[in-house]
Amino acid sequence: MELVRLLFRNVLRHKLRGILTIVGVGVAVMAFALLQTVVSAWYAGVEASAANRLISRHAVSFVFPLPLAYRDRIAQIPGVNKVTFASWFSGVYIDKNQFFARLAVDSDTFFDVYSEFLVPPEQFEVFKRERNAAIIGSDIAQRYNLKLGDIMPIEGDVFPGQWEFVVRGIYEPRDQTTDPTTMMFHYKYLEERVRQEMPQRAGDIGWYIVRIDDPDNSAAISQEIDKLFANSRAETKTETERAFQQSFLSAASAVITAMNVMSFVIIGIILLVVGNTMIMSARERTHEFAVLKALGFTGGQLFFLIAGESILLSLFGSALGLGVTFPAVAGFETALPKGWFPVFYIKPETVAIGCAAGLLVGVLAAIIPLRRVLTTRIVEGLRHVG
């Protein structure tokens, strides 16, 4: 017999209470992980942003276009490595509940700047040669069962009319943070029809993406771009891709912050759950701990028994919680409208924090009962009834 056997027997001495505690911790850890996953889904755009990319948009609002003519002027600024641009096409595919980004892009340069979209070269060659060809993310291909050569009819809203695109490329996301749900097609094709159907909007683009040589110069180059177009018909606002992505979040940031705070409050609640259980069980065993001390067991051994029990309870709970998090996140994602969060996955950090929190809670929850047990004199413990 080793002391560790007593430790394990103690965990389930009160089966119902032990199980309820473990389940309680499990539910809380799951809630924590789910909230963290939602929070990081919001931040996915920010995380995916590259340090060497600047976004130049209309100074008044993102919805106003910029002239295509700016492209060459931006390209001339020292430190600028490559300029590309995109327009927000939007439109309705199938119905209004299908969310994914649909962009008209400068196909000659866009995929150089967005190297995280991995397009097979042979598909890209075919794409380049066909005016209404499109490249879609692998998730979109899977979600709508689209194959190379399939037609995607889209009803325009930003650019009214019926549009038809042929899938000629399917890109794979390079990183876990890369959005696998974007659809991109030739700006030239858009421009062709705009010239005929909405001539007053010809030569407009949505925003510029500027790749720079040295991320350290981002502030200076941003200023220089904006200076170039100051006092013009369309002034620009240039910032890092990261700042640009963050500006999208500002409206939701209070909610995100609340969720973030809440997720850590939940960790606090776990502490109370386990702490409560440990205080109860240590109190019930006051007598028993006094007997162990009388037999000659030391503070270190009692620490092992009490902290060990507490840590086991919370680690079992965390393991259970993280175990159910994966199906829970999957279920949560299906409950959302399709593509609501382009990037939705449980980050390794979330799992790590969940485990670490379990361990920490286990240790902290043991402190109060441990203090009691260690400071109670043997004779008092032996007299204790109840």
Place this chain on the structure above:
Amino acid sequence: MVAPFIQVQEIYKSYQRDSLEIPVLRNINLEIAEGEFIAFMGPSGSGKTTLLNLIAGIDKPTSGKILIAGTDVTELNESELAVWRSRNVGFIFQFYNLIPVLTALENVELPLILTPLSKKERRAHAEMALAVVGLAERMHHYPRQLSGGQEQRVAIARAIATDPAILVADEPTGDLDKASAEEVLELMDRLNRELNKTILMVTHDPRAAERARSTRNLDKGELNN
């Protein structure tokens, strides 16, 4: 002349309750020879348990000395005392105090964890101790599956497993029926005679006291006769 095994000298013990000092033991002087079986009797509250606890090294006197085999246990610090107890004292309590989630065998093995014995040796010692108390067949039973008398015998097995020289028993038959009490007393008698254990027993049952070789009376914290 050899010094007595246990020497209690000038022991005073008082408890502090608020600002009041409550004397519990006064001027206790006592000598106990090795192999003695002594019973302490006296009315409830007379200080029997307190005296036993002091000798067993789980409580400290307000003043005075307790020498056991040459060691003044009142001078030892907490951790020295813990080691000393694990080597020298076996405890038998009124309510057995077995650990409910451990089997009889595991309960008896518990104090052996504190010894340098190997796992196999610990188990062998525990089985032997259970055989001595006549419960070898019940070693895999949990306390709740045993009668009160059997539980107390397991507790006695736990007390003798480490082979301590001293056994302290506080009302060991206080919770038992007559027949079980008789068995337990018989067992203690045997441990005293056959294994030469020095036994200190607190009781207020005169029949239990009769089994001891000598009896001392405590009254209001003072030792008579």
